[in-house]
Amino acid sequence: MDKNWSDKNKQMQKLLAREKTFKEGISTLLELREELFSQITQIVMTYPKQAFCQMPYPKASGFHNKTLAYSIWHIFRIEDIVAHEMIAEDRQILFSKKYDKSIGSPIITTGNELAGDEIVEFSKKLNITKLYKYASNAKDSTDRILQKLEYPDLKRRFDEDMYRKLQESGCISSDEKASNLIDYWCSKDVEGLIRMPFSRHWIMHIEAMLRIASRIRQLARKGIDPIAYCGLSCDHCFLGLYCGSCRTDYNVCSNATMSPDGVCPNVKCCREKGYDGCYECEELESCQKGFYVPSNDGANAAKAHCLYIRKYGKKELLKVQDRLHKKFDFEKTQEILGQDLKEGLKILENN
Numbered sequence: 001m002d003k004n005w006s007d008k009n010k011q012m013q014k015l016l017a018r019e020k021t022f023k024e025g026i027s028t029l030l031e032l033r034e035e036l037f038s039q040i041t042q043i044v045m046t047y048p049k050q051a052f053c054q055m056p057y058p059k060a061s062g063f064h065n066k067t068l069a070y071s072i073w074h075i076f077r078i079e080d081i082v083a084h085e086m087i088a089e090d091r092q093i094l095f096s097k098k099y100d101k102s103i104g105s106p107i108i109t110t111g112n113e114l115a116g117d118e119i120v121e122f123s124k125k126l127n128i129t130k131l132y133k134y135a136s137n138a139k140d141s142t143d144r145i146l147q148k149l150e151y152p153d154l155k156r157r158f159d160e161d162m163y164r165k166l167q168e169s170g171c172i173s174s175d176e177k178a179s180n181l182i183d184y185w186c187s188k189d190v191e192g193l194i195r196m197p198f199s200r201h202w203i204m205h206i207e208a209m210l211r212i213a214s215r216i217r218q219l220a221r222k223g224i225d226p227i228a229y230c231g232l233s234c235d236h237c238f239l240g241l242y243c244g245s246c247r248t249d250y251n252v253c254s255n256a257t258m259s260p261d262g263v264c265p266n267v268k269c270c271r272e273k274g275y276d277g278c279y280e281c282e283e284l285e286s287c288q289k290g291f292y293v294p295s296n297d298g299a300n301a302a303k304a305h306c307l308y309i310r311k312y313g314k315k316e317l318l319k320v321q322d323r324l325h326k327k328f329d330f331e332k333t334q335e336i337l338g339q340d341l342k343e344g345l346k347i348l349e350n351n
């Protein structure tokens, strides 16, 4: 488990356990949930729709043997049921905001009963934009419920009526892979439910989502030219861990994510002009588009890459970058090449 999240989770439980620090515990829980939710947001905002029904680890035994869409659905169906049916005893967000109609899901259950291809087929049916809105609404609604809790509420337990209500809700499948959920929830008090599902369950599934997302990105990059349109090397880029390259649909470079259509201006321009990259363009030196805006301190270093590619080719640039990374400890190429285009080229040529 991610150390930072695990530590925060432990600290939150400690704080919740004492009346004096209870409110601080709730604030820590909300902070942790915010941090975790930002991971989901990042994936939803930067991954193409087709990524959400891919299952890159179908045979794994951990939570990563799922899809991204399923993981979001599952986390928030469980949360919605527990927060609204059990703690607040009001209507679930799925129904009150009509997400049962708009997401396109053929089920209203938690999805525990699904496995393998069933998960993939299920995921293909979901509208990811609506699913994300549902997740976001469910999270905010749970946060409000948590904020209203008082210390004595932690010890509240659930009786047979609650057990029956959950069974009759149709939100938990009677399949053996799902039916123990009701037993589990009803065996806990509110404090127990805060641990699972409001914090630990999130951590486990979001970590699995990050693993799935990373694998999807790796697979997308396989066999793809590692030189970006702007001249940078994806193989040596500090964002390489997160970015699937601007030559795939998995580009998380801010030039792409901040563009209205999600496409980096350099990529768009090269495609329109039929160029393999900006190194083929006569306007390179004066260009101020995308990565080359004058305010970007890496603009001239990327252009120096382009000039080098023009003279020696992409393979040689990759070799120089390998050598530079062996010699120096740096993240961004401009830390070595500096801000001057000609100087940057000289440094590449001398290494």
Ligand code: SF4
Binding pocket: 228, 232, 233, 234, 235, 237, 238, 239, 240, 243, 244, 245, 246, 247, 251, 252, 253, 254
């Ligand atoms: S940010 Fe640009 S150079 Fe870095 S990995 Fe993504 S596309 Fe490649």
Ligand code: SF4
Binding pocket: 265, 266, 269, 270, 273, 275, 277, 278, 281, 282, 283, 284, 287, 288, 289, 290
């Ligand atoms: S005009 Fe600029 S962005 Fe477009 S291909 Fe030329 S160098 Fe690249």
